[in-house]
Amino acid sequence: MTVTHEEFRQHTREFLAVNAVPRTGPPVEWTEHKMVEACRRFHGALADAGLGGITYPVEHGGQGLDKSYLEVFNQEVAKYQAPLLPTAISHGMCLPVINEFGTPEQKARHQARIIRCDEIWCQMFSEPGAGSDVASLAMRAVRDGDEWVLNGQKVWTSGAQYCDFGLCVARTDPAQPKHRGLSMFIVDLTLPGVDIRPLRQMNGSSHFNEIYLTDVGVGHECLVGGEGNGWNVAVAMLMYERVAIGAGSSGAMSQAMGSAKLIKEARRRGRGRDPVVRDALADLYIRERIQKFIGMRIRQAAESGRAPGPEGSIAKLNAAILSRRSSDVAIELAGASGQAWDAADEDGADEWASAVIGAPAMAIAGGTNEVQRNIIGERVLGLPKEPDPFKGQPWEEVPRS
Numbered sequence: 001m002t003v004t005h006e007e008f009r010q011h012t013r014e015f016l017a018v019n020a021v022p023r024t025g026p027p028v029e030w031t032e033h034k035m036v037e038a039c040r041r042f043h044g045a046l047a048d049a050g051l052g053g054i055t056y057p058v059e060h061g062g063q064g065l066d067k068s069y070l071e072v073f074n075q076e077v078a079k080y081q082a083p084l085l086p087t088a089i090s091h092g093m094c095l096p097v098i099n100e101f102g103t104p105e106q107k108a109r110h111q112a113r114i115i116r117c118d119e120i121w122c123q124m125f126s127e128p129g130a131g132s133d134v135a136s137l138a139m140r141a142v143r144d145g146d147e148w149v150l151n152g153q154k155v156w157t158s159g160a161q162y163c164d165f166g167l168c169v170a171r172t173d174p175a176q177p178k179h180r181g182l183s184m185f186i187v188d189l190t191l192p193g194v195d196i197r198p199l200r201q202m203n204g205s206s207h208f209n210e211i212y213l214t215d216v217g218v219g220h221e222c223l224v225g226g227e228g229n230g231w232n233v234a235v236a237m238l239m240y241e242r243v244a245i246g247a248g249s250s251g252a253m254s255q256a257m258g259s260a261k262l263i264k265e266a267r268r269r270g271r272g273r274d275p276v277v278r279d280a281l282a283d284l285y286i287r288e289r290i291q292k293f294i295g296m297r298i299r300q301a302a303e304s305g306r307a308p309g310p311e312g313s314i315a316k317l318n319a320a321i322l323s324r325r326s327s328d329v330a331i332e333l334a335g336a337s338g339q340a341w342d343a344a345d346e347d348g349a350d351e352w353a354s355a356v357i358g359a360p361a362m363a364i365a366g367g368t369n370e371v372q373r374n375i376i377g378e379r380v381l382g383l384p385k386e387p388d389p390f391k392g393q394p395w396e397e398v399p400r401s
């Protein structure tokens with residue numbers, strides 16, 4: 001017998017009351033290490049309680065429920081300070097890709113472990129010479145008997161410093177045009193030849209990494225979606241990424257400074273009646289509502305079984321604009337303390353400043369605003385495609401820097 005939404009909600013509430021701290025409680029201070037540990041514990045407990053991998057098949061560690069139950073779970077978990085950030089990519093992008101393209105063996109080997117966070121995964125796409133035009137990437141994978149040997153460099157790999165596996169797109173046939181000669185691999189990040197180097201950001205943290213692969217041998221069984229099909233797998237993963245960022249399904253990359261919080265701050269700082277501030281807050285509120293409706297539309301389309309399409313780009317673009325605007329209002333309210341702060345500041349200026357410094361990332365991660373506009377122009381508005389003078393030419397013959 002299928003559980004009703006109300007029963008499911010009640011069970012989720014009982015679980016969260018015991019296993020997470022409400023948002024109304026004291027803020028939980030997590031170092032990255034503690035957050036990752038807490039995340040692994042939290043998802044293990046979720047799975048034990050019958051709440052892990054809600055929409056995934058029961059035989060692979062999920063609950064076999066439809067997306068409406070996920071919506072219920074997300075509504076409830078949003079009231080808590082749950083340690084979800086390390087799973088944004090692992091659950092938001094890698095798990096659905098394994099579910100869609102993985103072999104039965106890959107699903108049996110990994111899905112339940114990803115759901116429980118016994119394995120956390122990252123996305124290894126971008127390279128120093130291939131970001132927006134990721135199909136031009138140069139990481140090589142060469143077949144050697146039962147193995148593929150990978151060589152090259154990835155960059156901007158979020159969370160690799162604590163991840164166990166990566167989904168890595170590499171070039172298996174340089175004689176093919178750029179989109180065709182690619183394949184997707186599961187890479188165990190503990191293998192010899194994997195060198196993960198954290199990059200330091202302007203806010204002091206190290207969220208991204210460079211990853212160098214030198215003669216890293218992965219078994220043929222690590223190929224996801226078949227040889228030469230890497231671009232299709234990568235595109236599906238990018239769609240999941242945009243939806244996760246834009247529709248907030250992972251709950252991890254949502255805007256740090258929402259209008260409700262900013263309205264409270266404006267009042268606290270005696271700016272609640274300032275017409276310029278009120279105008280900016282009203283604008284923000286309206287845009288948030290629009291974002292919410294875009295998210296609902298995407299989730300409803302997903303519930304009816306449609307694969308994510310260009311609406312993910314609309315959501316992602318709007319989320320980036322919203323993030324920027326809310327940080328602009330925050331900095332306006334914070335004044336000088338939004339730019340120079342002390343850890344001991346009592347008015348939370350450090351949190352404000354880090355939201356402001358972090359806002360531009362939203363306009364780049366998962367494809368830049370310009371790239372989303374191109375996709376919307378071509379796939380929604382029907383505008384002509386961007387000209388590519390090297391279209392159809394073998395990748396190895398295309399000049400690159």
Ligand SMILES: Cc1cc2nc3c(=O)[nH]c(=O)nc-3n(C[C@H](O)[C@H](O)[C@H](O)COP(=O)(O)OP(=O)(O)OC[C@H]3O[C@@H](n4cnc5c(N)ncnc54)[C@H](O)[C@@H]3O)c2cc1C
Binds near residue numbers: 125368
């Ligand atoms: C927070 C964050 C997390 C990330 N996490 C990951 C990750 O986990 N894994 C991963 O693989 N990558 C990750 N990335 C990398 C991200 O995908 C790339 O930074 C992004 O795709 C842009 O590529 P690029 O930095 O090489 O910029 P470029 O592609 O070099 O672009 C430079 C500028 O040119 C513009 N531009 C490029 N092409 C066009 C065009 N055709 N039309 C108009 N303008 C154009 C861009 O908009 C941009 O302003 C992350 C990035 C950020 C900021």
